[in-house]
Amino acid sequence: xxxxxxxxxxLMTMLxxxxxxxxxxxxxxxxxxxxxRVTGDIVREIEGNVWMLVYFGDIKKxxxxxxxxxKEIIRDAVADVAEQKEAPDKDxxxxxxxxxxxxxxxxxxxxxxxxxxxxxxxxxLEKDIGEGGILVLKVNSGxxxxxxxxxxxxxxxxxxxxxxxxxxxxxxAISAAAMTSMTMERLYFLPEGNFGACTGWYGQLTAxxxxxxxxxxxxxxxxxxxxxxxxxxxxxxxxxxxxxxPLSATVDPDGTVHWYSDEDSGKVLVNPxxxxxxxxxVQAEKLRFSEGIARNLDELAQEMGYDEVEWVGKWQSDxxxxxxxxxxxxxxxxxxxxxxxxxxxxAVAKYQLYLGTARSVQGKARGIMxxxxxxxxRDIRRFYSESPNSILFTLNLTPDDFExxxxxxxxxLRDLMRP
Amino acid sequence: MKRFRTxxxxxxxxxxxxxxxxxxxxxxxxxxxxxxxxPDDTAQATxxxxxxxxxxVIEGTIIRETTDKVYINVVVGNLxxxxxxxxxxxxxxxxxxxxxxxxxEPGDADQAQAGDTPRSEAGGEAASSDxxxxxxxxxxxxxxRDISPTPVRDAMEAAEKEQPDFLIVYLNNKWGDLFSELPNxxxxxxxxxxxxxxxxxxxxxxxxxxxxxxxxxxxxVRNAMGGAAFLPWxxxxxxxxxxxxxxxVGTLEKMFEGVGDEIVRQKQRSLRLGMAQGVAxxxxxxxxxxxxxxxxxYVASYDIYGNIYERMPENPGEEVxxxxxxxxxxxxxxxxxxxEGNDVLTLKPRTALQLGVSKGTAKDLDEVLEHLGILRNxxxxxxxxxxxxxxxxRNVARAERKIPKLWQEFNEVQVSGTVREQTQALSHRISIxxxxxxxxxxxxxxxxxxxxxxxxxxxxxxMIEQINIQITLLKA
Numbered sequence: 063x064x065x066x067x068x069x070x071x072x073l074m075t076m077l078x079x080x081x082x083x084x085x086x087x088x089x090x091x092x093x094x095x096x097x098x099r100v101t102g103d104i105v106r107e108i109e110g111n112v113w114m115l116v117y118f119g120d121i122k123k124x125x126x127x128x129x130x131x132x133k134e135i136i137r138d139a140v141a142d143v144a145e146q147k148e149a150p151d152k153d154x155x156x157x158x159x160x161x162x163x164x165x166x167x168x169x170x171x172x173x174x175x176x177x178x179x180x181x182x183x184x185x186x187l188e189k190d191i192g193e194g195g196i197l198v199l200k201v202n203s204g205x206x207x208x209x210x211x212x213x214x215x216x217x218x219x220x221x222x223x224x225x226x227x228x229x230x231x232x233x234x235a236i237s238a239a240a241m242t243s244m245t246m247e248r249l250y251f252l253p254e255g256n257f258g259a260c261t262g263w264y265g266q267l268t269a270x271x272x273x274x275x276x277x278x279x280x281x282x283x284x285x286x287x288x289x290x291x292x293x294x295x296x297x298x299x300x301x302x303x304x305x306x307x308p309l310s311a312t313v314d315p316d317g318t319v320h321w322y323s324d325e326d327s328g329k330v331l332v333n334p335x336x337x338x339x340x341x342x343x344v345q346a347e348k349l350r351f352s353e354g355i356a357r358n359l360d361e362l363a364q365e366m367g368y369d370e371v372e373w374v375g376k377w378q379s380d381x382x383x384x385x386x387x388x389x390x391x392x393x394x395x396x397x398x399x400x401x402x403x404x405x406x407x408x409a410v411a412k413y414q415l416y417l418g419t420a421r422s423v424q425g426k427a428r429g430i431m432x433x434x435x436x437x438x439x440r441d442i443r444r445f446y447s448e449s450p451n452s453i454l455f456t457l458n459l460t461p462d463d464f465e466x467x468x469x470x471x472x473x474x475l476r477d478l479m480r481p
Numbered sequence: 482m483k484r485f486r487t488x489x490x491x492x493x494x495x496x497x498x499x500x501x502x503x504x505x506x507x508x509x510x511x512x513x514x515x516x517x518x519x520p521d522d523t524a525q526a527t528x529x530x531x532x533x534x535x536x537x538v539i540e541g542t543i544i545r546e547t548t549d550k551v552y553i554n555v556v557v558g559n560l561x562x563x564x565x566x567x568x569x570x571x572x573x574x575x576x577x578x579x580x581x582x583x584x585x586e587p588g589d590a591d592q593a594q595a596g597d598t599p600r601s602e603a604g605g606e607a608a609s610s611d612x613x614x615x616x617x618x619x620x621x622x623x624x625x626r627d628i629s630p631t632p633v634r635d636a637m638e639a640a641e642k643e644q645p646d647f648l649i650v651y652l653n654n655k656w657g658d659l660f661s662e663l664p665n666x667x668x669x670x671x672x673x674x675x676x677x678x679x680x681x682x683x684x685x686x687x688x689x690x691x692x693x694x695x696x697x698x699x700x701x702v703r704n705a706m707g708g709a710a711f712l713p714w715x716x717x718x719x720x721x722x723x724x725x726x727x728x729x730v731g732t733l734e735k736m737f738e739g740v741g742d743e744i745v746r747q748k749q750r751s752l753r754l755g756m757a758q759g760v761a762x763x764x765x766x767x768x769x770x771x772x773x774x775x776x777x778x779y780v781a782s783y784d785i786y787g788n789i790y791e792r793m794p795e796n797p798g799e800e801v802x803x804x805x806x807x808x809x810x811x812x813x814x815x816x817x818x819x820x821e822g823n824d825v826l827t828l829k830p831r832t833a834l835q836l837g838v839s840k841g842t843a844k845d846l847d848e849v850l851e852h853l854g855i856l857r858n859x860x861x862x863x864x865x866x867x868x869x870x871x872x873x874x875r876n877v878a879r880a881e882r883k884i885p886k887l888w889q890e891f892n893e894v895q896v897s898g899t900v901r902e903q904t905q906a907l908s909h910r911i912s913i914x915x916x917x918x919x920x921x922x923x924x925x926x927x928x929x930x931x932x933x934x935x936x937x938x939x940x941x942x943x944m945i946e947q948i949n950i951q952i953t954l955l956k957a
Contacts (some may be wrong), residue, residue, distance in 0.1 A: 204752070234756060234759075236752045236755075237748075237752070252759075252763075253759065253762050253763035254756075254759030254760060254762060254763040255759060256752070256755035256756050256758070256759050257755075258751065258752070258755060259748045259749075259751045259752035259755065260748075261744055261745055261747070261748035263741070263742070263745040263748065265741075266740060266741050267737060267740050267741025267742060267745040267746060267749070268741050268742055268745065269741070269742040269744045269745050301744045301747065301748065302744070303742055303743075303744050336743075336747065337747055337751060338744065338747040338748045338750075338751040339751065340751040340752050340754065340755030341755065342755055342758040342759055342762055342768055343759065343762055344762055344768060357763075379690055379691050380687075380690065380691075381690075382686065382689075382690065404939055407939070408939055408942060408943070411943055412943070412946055415943070415946060415947065415950070416950070419950050419954075423954060423957075425957070426957050427953070427954050427957035430953055430957060431950070431953075
């Protein structure tokens with residue numbers, strides 16, 4: 063068995079390797095206005111805005127720095143010929159070759175808009191648009207479960223951002239959908255877009271208070287930091303049962319926005335005391351919360367600073383974007399788990415109906431009823447496999463509880479078949 | 482992207498419908514009404530024409546032309562008014578004594594109209610073969626029931642087949658209380674937005690994506706109250722009927738009153754307002770008008786140029802759009818009855834015109850066509866859309882009558898006798914339930930606009946499952 067010192071030595075070596083990695087791979091340094099120096103590979107520059115791949119050990123992440131925040135760029139600061147030979151597969155400096163895909167995040171957060179599924183699309187997305195491709199997360203959701211916000215934010219931050227250039231395209235991001243979307247640094251709005259109203263609640267419009275509220279606030283401090291946004295905006299969107307959360311702002315001529323948690327300090331009253339903030343597309347753009355308004359993909363590409371993007375997929379007559387293979391799978395899955403048609407509710411109700419009947423009859427009839435019940439139980443399991451949280455909202459069971467429940471039901475059905 | 486329309490170009494339209502006093506003078510394009518002109522066929526035959534870049538044709542007598550402006554005495558019907566157009570907005574000027582350039586070539590197919598007064602359909606004469614086509618859809622009845630997504634989509638599909646140049650939607654939804662026509666702008670109607678937002682894309686996204694030829698979408702509004710108030714914002718141009726109203730969605734503050742915590746109520750109001758504002762923004766209108774319609778606490782004023790200020794009037798020429806509705810500012814019962822309150826905004830012709838929402842006031846279709854500059858030369862297309870809307874209205878009513886009858890029939894089916902007879906009876910019951918399901922699927926959105934009939938379809942599905950169990954047990 064290795065001693066503690068040996069373990070520490072191994073850990074130190076791993077840490078040193080991690081720390082060394084960025085410098086070994088790095089060529090450029092961006093010096094920011096706040097004094098920070100960020101080292102990595104600049105992959106794109108448009109009108110002073112910089113996109114850079116930065117490295118944390120084996121993890122690679124694309125960062126965006128607005129022109130206003132960049133003080134200086136030192137190119138080839140750490141030249142490494144070997145690394146230059148291992149340039150990324152994709153020549154992102156050629157805008158004509160840049161590919162993009164739209165993934166729609168719709169429905170209830172936690173059911174149709176879920177982290178596990180979003181993560182499952184990554185391999186197909188890599189095939190569709192390649193590393194560094196543009197991933198547009200088009201959001202249209204009225205919110206949902208608070209418990210899904212962090213997993214979704216983690217997926218966007220840790221899995222999608224390192225692989226793709228991720229931007230949000232907001233049709234409607236309300237409550238948990240807005241809280242999730244805060245992870246993205248760059249948001250574009252459809253003209254009808256709206257974003258906010260993040261107050262946590264349950265039951266008969268009862269506000270989340272106490273520990274639950276504080277935990278949510280803390281979570282959102284972390285997520286707004288990921289999206290490089292001022293938490294005071296989210297505070298005005300969340301509100302607080304114990305005090306008003308007004309918000310005002312001043313936009314400097316250079317585009318810098320100063321936010322104030324009161325009605326008077328800023329030149330623009332953003333959220334009056336006693337109200338909850340929801341941005342529309344005009345407000346969001348005016349206050350630099352969004353990068354712009356885009357009603358279609360051409361406008362989106364233009365707003366992003368690209369002359370041309372190859373949007374992958376097939377155009378459909380009812381959509382404003384082509385459906386790539388990843389999005390096609392996304393739509394198939396969402397249709398299956400959709401709460402709108404209440405398929406899971408029906409499966410649960412029918413399972414209970416057949417189970418109840420099976421208990422009340424004997425012989426061959428019982429066998430038929432049990433078989434029918436078993437069919438619906440399997441349907442319920444399929445819903446669980448595709449969307450674990452859907453079970454929470456229908457049967458009020460957590461994923462762990464569901465396994466126990468399923469086992470128990472299976473046993474009941476087997477017992478009913480015993481002579 | 483279209484932006485908020487100012488009040489300036491509306492001056493002409495105002496003059497045409499006699500609301501001049503409120504609209505003039507307006508900046509550089511100020512005009513004054515002249516005496517009502519006697520119709521003069523000879524004069525009309527030699528009228529000058531301005532073809533504007535937006536496709537409109539203005540007829541009248543040009544008084545003066547400068548390098549950047551054209552001063553013209555516009556003649557519409559029995560009215561004439563002097564107005565000014567920027568040269569930049571004009572594509573072509575055709576003087577009354579000259580043939581149009583395109584028509585000047587001998588043998589040109591369009592020569593028939595060269596130099597002539599375009600033939601007026603309104604006057605009983607045939608329009609020229611290339612006259613702009615006009616298609617009219619009437620949206621009347623109860624919003625959410627008669628005016629609901631399925632018939633509107635079907636009506637629009639029928640319109641699409643005709644490929645009109647102008648698609649005019651006449652909106653006149655039923656609105657009133659027990660006594661049917663008394664205006665009440667304070668009903669708790671904001672959630673009808675949830676129905677409106679299903680109709681809005683039919684006029685916007687679906688036209689953009691699917692129509693081979695995109696028409697100029699015109700809303701002519703007589704009553705757009707409650708959920709219907711969210712529809713006109715999709716239009717390229719809005720015209721108001723002299724009795725026209727857009728509103729009835731306040732007050733948001735009353736929504737969920739007394740339920741749960743205030744902060745959650747505020748959240749619910751905020752998200753609804755944000756969504757509704759988006760419809761106005763997408764149409765190129767000022768979202769603050771939606772706020773003024775919805776929030777009693779919202780204070781705003783406006784000036785003759787159509788500018789909105791989020792405060793009470795401070796300067797001469799400014800008027801209250803909405804006050805805070807508190808204490809002495811609270812609307813009186815009389816104001817509520819006459820529809821003159823200002824706690825929340827109900828847009829009426831004059832205000833709509835001044836704010837740039839409406840381009841003019843029109844008491845009938847001819848006046849709408851006058852405003853569009855095509856009264857004298859257009860083709861009115863007879864399509865199926867209005868039949869579709871009427872059929873929907875009738876079919877919904879029939880379905881509503883039929884469902885209770887089917888239910889009665891279901892209950893009257895006797896399940897007795899042999900196994901075969903019982904099975905047959907149960908099968909009959911299933912067929913009745915399936916017929917009811919079909920009616921809910923087809924017309925459920927009219928019975929329950931918020932759920933589209935889904936709950937009832939599923940309930941009936943469970944009943945069918947129960948009968949299937951009975952049949953299985955009979956056979957086992």
